[in-house]
Amino acid sequence: MAKQVKTAIEPTRSEDFPEWYQQVIKGADLAENSETRGCMVIKPWGYAIWENIQQQLDKYFKQTGHQNAYFPLLIPLSYFEKEAECAEGFATECAVVTHHRLEATKQDDGTTKMEPAGKLNEPYVIRPTSETIIGAAFSRWTESYRDLPLLINQWANVMRWEMRTRMFLRTAEFLWQEGHTAHETKEEALAETRQMHSIYEKFLREHLAIPTIPGEKSEAERFPGADMTLTVEAMVQDKKAIQAGTSHFLGQNFAKAQDISFTGRDGSTQHAWTTSWGVSTRMIGTLIMAHSDDDGLVLPPRIASQQIIIIPVTPKEDTRDAIIDACEALASTLRLKDFHGEPLRVQVDKRDLRGGEKKWEWVRKGAPIRIEIGPRDLESRKVCLQRRDQASNEKSFLDKEEFLREVTNTLQEIQDTLLERATAFRDANIQECTQLEAFEQHWDAEQPGWLLTPWAGSTEEEETLSKKHKITIRCLPLDQQDGEEAPCVLTGKPSKARAIWGRSY
Numbered sequence: 001m002a003k004q005v006k007t008a009i010e011p012t013r014s015e016d017f018p019e020w021y022q023q024v025i026k027g028a029d030l031a032e033n034s035e036t037r038g039c040m041v042i043k044p045w046g047y048a049i050w051e052n053i054q055q056q057l058d059k060y061f062k063q064t065g066h067q068n069a070y071f072p073l074l075i076p077l078s079y080f081e082k083e084a085e086c087a088e089g090f091a092t093e094c095a096v097v098t099h100h101r102l103e104a105t106k107q108d109d110g111t112t113k114m115e116p117a118g119k120l121n122e123p124y125v126i127r128p129t130s131e132t133i134i135g136a137a138f139s140r141w142t143e144s145y146r147d148l149p150l151l152i153n154q155w156a157n158v159m160r161w162e163m164r165t166r167m168f169l170r171t172a173e174f175l176w177q178e179g180h181t182a183h184e185t186k187e188e189a190l191a192e193t194r195q196m197h198s199i200y201e202k203f204l205r206e207h208l209a210i211p212t213i214p215g216e217k218s219e220a221e222r223f224p225g226a227d228m229t230l231t232v233e234a235m236v237q238d239k240k241a242i243q244a245g246t247s248h249f250l251g252q253n254f255a256k257a258q259d260i261s262f263t264g265r266d267g268s269t270q271h272a273w274t275t276s277w278g279v280s281t282r283m284i285g286t287l288i289m290a291h292s293d294d295d296g297l298v299l300p301p302r303i304a305s306q307q308i309i310i311i312p313v314t315p316k317e318d319t320r321d322a323i324i325d326a327c328e329a330l331a332s333t334l335r336l337k338d339f340h341g342e343p344l345r346v347q348v349d350k351r352d353l354r355g356g357e358k359k360w361e362w363v364r365k366g367a368p369i370r371i372e373i374g375p376r377d378l379e380s381r382k383v384c385l386q387r388r389d390q391a392s393n394e395k396s397f398l399d400k401e402e403f404l405r406e407v408t409n410t411l412q413e414i415q416d417t418l419l420e421r422a423t424a425f426r427d428a429n430i431q432e433c434t435q436l437e438a439f440e441q442h443w444d445a446e447q448p449g450w451l452l453t454p455w456a457g458s459t460e461e462e463e464t465l466s467k468k469h470k471i472t473i474r475c476l477p478l479d480q481q482d483g484e485e486a487p488c489v490l491t492g493k494p495s496k497a498r499a500i501w502g503r504s505y
Helices: 017-027 044-063 077-082 084-093 131-141 186-206 253-258 282-291 317-334 355-365 375-380 400-428 436-442 459-469
Strands: 031-033 040-042 074-076 096-106 112-126 150-159 173-183 212-216 228-235 241-251 261-263 269-271 273-280 308-312 346-348 369-373 382-387 396-399 430-432 450-454 472-477 498-502
Touching (some): 040 044, 044 186, 044 282, 074 077, 131 150, 131 173, 131 253, 186 241, 186 273, 228 282, 228 498, 241 253, 241 282, 273 282, 282 400, 308 355, 317 375, 369 400, 396 400, 400 430
Parallel strands (some): 308 346, 430 450
Antiparallel strands (some): 031 040, 074 112, 096 112, 173 273, 212 472, 228 241, 382 396, 450 498
């Protein structure tokens, strides 16, 4: 019998994928559940990933003319009543503030009980999304076509009272960015919607090494109140889909509800054309599920909290200072180098722990490169290099000068390798399907992949299939909507359109 190789994370992905995911988060010290129901504490290593996402994505927003602003967390209930379509989509998830103070009452047992007091004249909804309150501001800011376009983004938190939560993927409170824009013409708003959609696809691919399928949501899956929703759909290692980012063309629906109107070039009063778009800390959950292995987190270098960890190996006290000095000097030299326009992020681990403990901690945390320097390395001017995209016991010894010359190339190799692996996995698990019988049998598998089918069904027919097999149309891929006609997998009607179906988080 072959000896079973022990992994740093138990259970493994194949044994229990949901529990494996939780253990990767715990092993990497990314986050923990909080005392507040459905909410999490994002710990420094995890928050640093979000900071990198925020900083890097924000550059794309600024390059395309958007400006950051901030809007209130509390939204008057009446704002939602004005926009029934939007409220309908979030009503069951809303948390509502009804009182404005607490009063203390002493109990017979000596304890103090806090009771809500001071009932508000109008309740406030903790924002599940900010279309309503930002639309009210846009209404004040827009008088003439000369005031347009308005290109606004905010980095914020939102609250959705989720009943079943999973860290990073679905929590009651999460961090995100939400872009909101208003335009003079429909064509400008559509161009904005598509531009931001393409930025999300590029960011996921080039920064997170996650390939996605860019497409349009079906009517059943569209954002409430939108005329069109574009999405980027990612496949993770249990072959489920994650909606990694969306961009919505809202038409004039919200503008009419919020009176975002202006005097046009011909002197007439017109309503603006609006969009909204966003991504959230769900990106981190997608990242974990897309790349990590049975030893823990695997981070693409562009987004990693620290790209290089240097571990001093000091078996003898008399060489400790010299080795640590050499490690610090190497770190200082590395920080002068750029990777994609940003200084390398390098940490020297000087903690008083055994080398094996340090190694496995950084394996679990997903650091792209680990460097060890010990007494013999110091004498030979070499470094011991280990890469997170390779087996945990694989290492190479390089001259320090060679390592310094090649370090950014090595980081790019790791980035490219992760993207190639994720792309190959995704493509191997998308099948074309044209027969209803094969379609229905496909979902009997424990971890079915995605199906690409011809589609001409109605919203009602889509919802029937979705409920029967616990699946959804993830998107109508943008590059698959004008091919050869083929019979719809359900109705048999000829269709040029194609739909991707899958199970999702």
